Amino acid sequence: MDIDIIELSKGSAKFVLSGTNPAFANGIRRAMIADVPTLAIEYVNLYDNTSVLYDEQLGLRLALVPLTTDGDYVPQSDCDCGAVDGVGCPNCEVSLRLDVEGPKMVYSGDFISADPKVRPADEKIPIVELKEGQRVMLEAIAHVGYGRDHVRWQAGVACGYKHLPTVEVEPCPECGNVLVECPEHAVFMARSIENLTEKDELKCIKCGNVRHIFDLTDPSLKVTYDQHTFVFSLESDGSYSASELILKAADVIKGRAQEFSDILKDL
Amino acid sequence: MELTILSQSKDEMEILVKGETHTLMNIIKATLLDDPRIETAFYDVKRLSNSVEREPVLYIKTMPGEKPIEILKDVADKIMAMCDEFSTAFTKAVQQK
Numbered sequence: 428m429d430i431d432i433i434e435l436s437k438g439s440a441k442f443v444l445s446g447t448n449p450a451f452a453n454g455i456r457r458a459m460i461a462d463v464p465t466l467a468i469e470y471v472n473l474y475d476n477t478s479v480l481y482d483e484q485l486g487l488r489l490a491l492v493p494l495t496t497d498g499d500y501v502p503q504s505d506c507d508c509g510a511v512d513g514v515g516c517p518n519c520e521v522s523l524r525l526d527v528e529g530p531k532m533v534y535s536g537d538f539i540s541a542d543p544k545v546r547p548a549d550e551k552i553p554i555v556e557l558k559e560g561q562r563v564m565l566e567a568i569a570h571v572g573y574g575r576d577h578v579r580w581q582a583g584v585a586c587g588y589k590h591l592p593t594v595e596v597e598p599c600p601e602c603g604n605v606l607v608e609c610p611e612h613a614v615f616m617a618r619s620i621e622n623l624t625e626k627d628e629l630k631c632i633k634c635g636n637v638r639h640i641f642d643l644t645d646p647s648l649k650v651t652y653d654q655h656t657f658v659f660s661l662e663s664d665g666s667y668s669a670s671e672l673i674l675k676a677a678d679v680i681k682g683r684a685q686e687f688s689d690i691l692k693d694l
Numbered sequence: 695m696e697l698t699i700l701s702q703s704k705d706e707m708e709i710l711v712k713g714e715t716h717t718l719m720n721i722i723k724a725t726l727l728d729d730p731r732i733e734t735a736f737y738d739v740k741r742l743s744n745s746v747e748r749e750p751v752l753y754i755k756t757m758p759g760e761k762p763i764e765i766l767k768d769v770a771d772k773i774m775a776m777c778d779e780f781s782t783a784f785t786k787a788v789q790q791k
Contacts, residue, residue: 428776430783432791442787444780450724451776457717575715670788674781681777683695683718687711688770690697691763 438662440669445656452588452657458676459583460574464502465666466494466545467579470513470568477561489567490579492535493548493664502571521545521569529557548665582672586661590652592631707762709752719750725769731760
């Protein structure tokens with residue numbers, strides 16, 4: 428297994444994974460979307476809401492604010508405190524306070540968190556606009572959850588992969604010219620083999636449009652996909668950095684396989 | 695996760711993997727099929743009678759003389775090794791970047 432990183436920033440990553448099977452690549456993708464636990468607001472105690480949004484709508488908007496997640500928190504179902512009706516302990520929940528008065532645009536950065544490590548991943552997410560005399564006062568409780576249960580816990584957004592395309596262009600044996608045009612102008616566009624300067628296979632979006640323009644039996648163009656090499660691209664919602672998210676996805680699969688193995692031994 | 699053996703004979707086994715999803719099942723199936731001791735393996739996420747939930751059922755048939763459960767244990771170890779390899783490769787790639 429080999430990994431070649433193309434781009435890596437805090438919020439997004441692009442890398443080429445080679446020498447593995449599609450099932451493992453898909454497992455990593457699925458784990459990033461659905462199985463990496465994150466913190467998100469799940470309960471809201473509203474003390475005052477005179478904004479134009481009604482309580483439920485405000486609650487939904489709060490829940491969708493991504494929170495930076497520290498590894499110390501555990502899901503309530505795994506917590507020793509035996510949380511009842513969503514009331515847990517400091518190991519499984521974080522409280523965030525919001526107390527704002529208009530006129531003001533309320534942003535996610537206005538939250539005051541009980542734990543300085545847990546705060547909105549982005550300070551500038553608009554929540555509600557308050558006019559003169561309007562007020563929002565609430566306490567929001569964040570829990571650890573999984574993306575498979577609700578989108579607010581989804582750590583990986585826009586996660587996907589494609590097989591690495593291989594594009595081969597051969598000039599016509601009769602006249603020595605090629606007539607190949609990539610509809611996206613991303614991979615290559617040339618009328619003669621000398622002009623074929625750009626051939627960046629990573630940019631191929633597998634649109635298949637070439638197939639409509641040219642007969643695929645035409646030997647001058649051959650597009651194949653490597654079944655064991657994957658070009659991954661992913662974005663994190665901010666709960667984790669992109670590289671943390673990737674490593675956590677691998678850990679999730681490892682943990683599941685470990686559990687499977689342990690149960691098999693007792694069977 | 696909860697494992698229940700639904701049926702078992704010398705070289706065949708049908709096992710219910712309660713609480714699992716395609717994420718792990720597909721990797722298990724693919725790794726099983728890579729094993730030369732396996733004749734066939736597949737899984738199906740299906741609704742069993744007297745249940746509302748859909749749970750995956752894994753079916754394995756081995757070559758004569760092999761034990762399905764031993765192969766499954768090896769497969770679990772292989773998957774763990776794959777995850778470790780992935781993490782190591784990724785950490786190395788980040789450091790080189």
